[in-house]
Amino acid sequence: MGALSIRNVHKRFGDTQILKGIDIEIDPGEFLILVGPSGCGKSTLLAMIAGLDEPSSGSIHIGERDVTHALPKDRDIAMVFQSYALYPSMTVAQNIAFALEMRKVPRAQRDEAVARVAKMLQIEHLLARKPAALSGGQRQRVAMGRALARDPKLFLFDEPLSNLDAKLRVEMRAEIKQLHQRTRTTTVYVTHDQVEAMTLGDRIAVMKDGVVQQFGTPDDIYDRPATRFVAEFIGSPAMNLIEGHATAESILAHGVELALPRSLRGAALPGQAVAFGLRPEAITLGAVGQAGHPLPGEIALLEPTGPETYVTLDTAVGKLVARLPGRIAQKLGQRVTLGWETTQVHLFDAASGNRLEAPQGT
Amino acid sequence: MKPLHRLLIHGLLGAFALFFLTPLYVMVVTSLKDMDELRSGTSGLLSLPASITLAPWLKAWSQACTGTDCRGLQPYFVNSVVMVVPAVLISTAMGAINGYVLTQWRFRGSDFMFSLMLFGVFMPLQVVLLPMSQVLGWFGLADSIVGLVIVHVLVGLASTTLFFRNYYIGIPAELIKAAMLDGAGFWRIFVRIVLPLSTPIFVVTLIWQFTAIWNDFLFGVVFSGADAKPITVGLNNLANTSSSVKEYNVDMAAALIAALPTLVVYVVAGKYFVRGLTAGAVKG
Secondary structure, three states: OOEEEEEEEEEEEOOOEEEEEEEEEEOOEEEEEEEEOOOHHHOOOOOHOOOOOOOOOEEEEOOOOOOOOOOHHHEEEEEOOOOOOEEEEOHHHHHHHHHHHHHHOOOOHHHHHHHHHHHOOOHHHHHOHHHHOHHHHHHHHHHHHHHHOOOOOOEEEEOOOOOHHHHHHHHHHHHHHHHHHOOOOOEEEEEOOHHHHHOOOOOOEEOOOOEEEEOOHHHHHHHHHHHHHHHHHOOOOOOOEEEEEEOOEEEEEEOOEEEHHHHHHHHHHHHOOOOOOOOOOHHEEEEOOOOOOEEEEEEEEEOOOOOOOEEEEEEEEEEEEEEOOOOOOOOOOOOEEEEEEHHEEEEEEEOOEEEEOOOOOO | OHHHHHHHHHHHHHHHHHHHHHHHHHHHHHOOOOHHHHHHHHOOOOOOOOOOOHHHHHHHHOOOOEEEEEEOOOOHHHHHHHHHHHHHHHHHHHHHHHHHHHHOOOOOOOHHHHHHHHHHHHHHHHHHHHHHHHHHHHHOOOOOHHHHHHHHHHHHHHHHHHHHHHHHHHOOOOHHHHHHHHHOHHHHHHHHHHHHOHHHHHHHHHHHHHHHHHHOOOOHHHHOOOOOOHHHHHHHHHHHOOOOOOOOOHHHHHHHHHHHHHHHHHHHHHHHHHHHHOOOOOOO
């Protein structure tokens, strides 16, 4: 049995369905990411794991125990909130020790736990201060310390980095990952940031409108997105999607024939409306007439980031974005041709948004 | 700001302060003059006493007659203290708990309940006089200080709840959730997390309730028996007891004695009062 399993959880508020049957199970020590746009139900799901909300139906298990209706304090979990929720009238040390105090842990042991956590998070010099005297990053650390002090079964994070500036966010992200690698506490982390999702997660559940669109490893999700939504949501710049109709060996879009790799032949029925997906980094640019570059285009925008250049191209099938390493020689307005790695083509059904794959064995 | 503007504003404020303080000044100087000086006509309303005497104060405190009882204001003052202290503490404590529940432990119908309680703030108090005296009678509490305390607690609950509710709405819900996850329950969260953040609103509510209950005349006159009358009723009786001479100096001293506690409270805690009224959400 997993460290956490969520079984067919539904949530309704009046007539509104917030969660429509969530099934997730993770192993001990895993780092689970719940990611999706706002309103997808990820925070509601986290609140149910924490015991701050109850599902309308379905059950939640932590370890062997059914905790669906258990009180938050009886679940042996710790949570880091978006606003940190540090107790303003207590010092940092008192904040960290509060949960232990509530559980009647003797003084000496509490002090020991505070010292251990403070050392781990390098906040020893802040222990006597009140939260109001701390910077954003320091508050974040204290909030994590408060959760760590107890050595809980389950660690919950609710968008913990969204109140920090960009530089600090990257730093804290790395720290959270290191912390998890050290403690190996099973973790559930809610975010709307796909970079956090990809960098931190052992497994990711991508949610939309109360449904898990895909549950898998970051590689799975990036390399084989289960739906068009996942394909567009994960990855920056987003995947290029070209609408068209399937023929036996290609996709016909705006009068242009886009050949399908052998592996995708038979994935769509002839005439079926589909979306042909290409990650920006799968695209290469060539000179006009160059072999293996079937699609002509014109450079509409150049966005150098330093290590890479994002190129927006006007083509017969619409605007496409390419992500090329380093600087590029081509100039704005120049006519070029586009080629791509055929193994990196994705195909989605236009109606359902589901990923299309060739039947096995063909 | 230009010096002229500053002068104008300060001048205006000074004039207003003088205007409002004049009655108090008249009361103080009159209470320190003896009756001969008051009658002589040589002394104007605003003039300082020719010789200061504390006799009117002593008389008002312990000798003046109300009806046939000549023990001064002292017993009424004691009654008021005995009534005000529990009434203020209980109504404030209950308001704090109400506010805590109505903001952080909402239940089905809690908003409706709050709007009903708000109604109590605006309800004319005369409306409750008859039913209240009937109910107090049933419980055998009519004409007693305990009964008066209960009346003040019930009537004050609407405002104290409103004060605390509006203050606690600024406490982030995540703070309470964090404490729940940490293992604290309803009372622990209240005592350890919420109360330490509540000093400003406690000051406001305590002052508000103290002033309202100390100054109350209506309930005092209606619900208190012969031995339970508060100071406002005592002052009224003292000033209206007819005797051959009207002792203005004693009346003034008596009025000052009755007003002194609220004056002291404002002078001591006034700045916290303003600060508390304007205090917004709790900073994290």
